[in-house]
Amino acid sequence: MRTPRWPECHIPEWAEGLSKKDQQASILKLVEKVVLRYQNEKSIVMWQVENEPFFPFGQCPRTDKGVLKKEIALVKSLDLQDRPVAISDSGEWSFWITAASLGDKVATTLHRKIWFKELKSYVLYPLRPVFYWRKAQIIARLFNKEVIGGELQAEPWCPGGLNKCSALEQKKTMDLGQFKNNIKFAQETGLKEFYLWGAEWWYWMKEKQQNPEIWEETKKLFK
Numbered sequence: 001m002r003t004p005r006w007p008e009c010h011i012p013e014w015a016e017g018l019s020k021k022d023q024q025a026s027i028l029k030l031v032e033k034v035v036l037r038y039q040n041e042k043s044i045v046m047w048q049v050e051n052e053p054f055f056p057f058g059q060c061p062r063t064d065k066g067v068l069k070k071e072i073a074l075v076k077s078l079d080l081q082d083r084p085v086a087i088s089d090s091g092e093w094s095f096w097i098t099a100a101s102l103g104d105k106v107a108t109t110l111h112r113k114i115w116f117k118e119l120k121s122y123v124l125y126p127l128r129p130v131f132y133w134r135k136a137q138i139i140a141r142l143f144n145k146e147v148i149g150g151e152l153q154a155e156p157w158c159p160g161g162l163n164k165c166s167a168l169e170q171k172k173t174m175d176l177g178q179f180k181n182n183i184k185f186a187q188e189t190g191l192k193e194f195y196l197w198g199a200e201w202w203y204w205m206k207e208k209q210q211n212p213e214i215w216e217e218t219k220k221l222f223k
Contacts, residue, residue: 009058
């Protein structure tokens with residue numbers, strides 16, 4: 001239900017007619033198959049169980065914490081390499097307490113310029129890097145757990161999704177200048193690790209829009 005692409009939270013058509021119990025059973029079955037299929041991949045360093053399970057968005061019902069605990073336990077029972085489980089949460093609208101109580105790591109989102117549907121306009125979050133740093137220190141003190149950047153905005157945020165957004169509209173929330181600013185902001189939070197959100201878009205810009213500037217800029221980050 002909570003997928004890493006727009007609309008990010010929706011019940012698939014084939015599952016809409018299932019009872020809640022059968023939906024949950026299908027979720028656990030999927031988790032099992034994913035872990036068994038990829039558990040020997042060396043590139044996997046941790047498992048993310050669900051996508052921002054405690055942040056309400058999209059068309060999904062509220063997360064059942066009991067089912068989430070079963071998912072986490074299932075991953076740990078199947079993974080022979082005992083890799084950590086990360087629980088993601090909103091960087092701007094959460095203090096990560098529940099996520100930290102369940103996961104081995106907290107994976108925070110970090111978005112800078114977004115479409116705010118309530119205001120029907122684009123908004124630049126009026127936050128400073130220290131906002132994330134101090135919350136991470138609280139988690140470290142209370143739970144002795146690390147906070148990483150699990151979703152750093154490196155692509156546009158458009159109402160209705162990128163596929164319905166013109167190139168001109170996309171520039172309102174992401175261009176090379178904004179990309180560099182977001183990277184600098186993330187570095188100033190003091191968090192040691194970030195996963196960037198937008199690789200498909202960089203590639204699309206390079207291949208379909210003949211604009212490789214962000215694609216080339218990212219190469220400097222991954223040397």
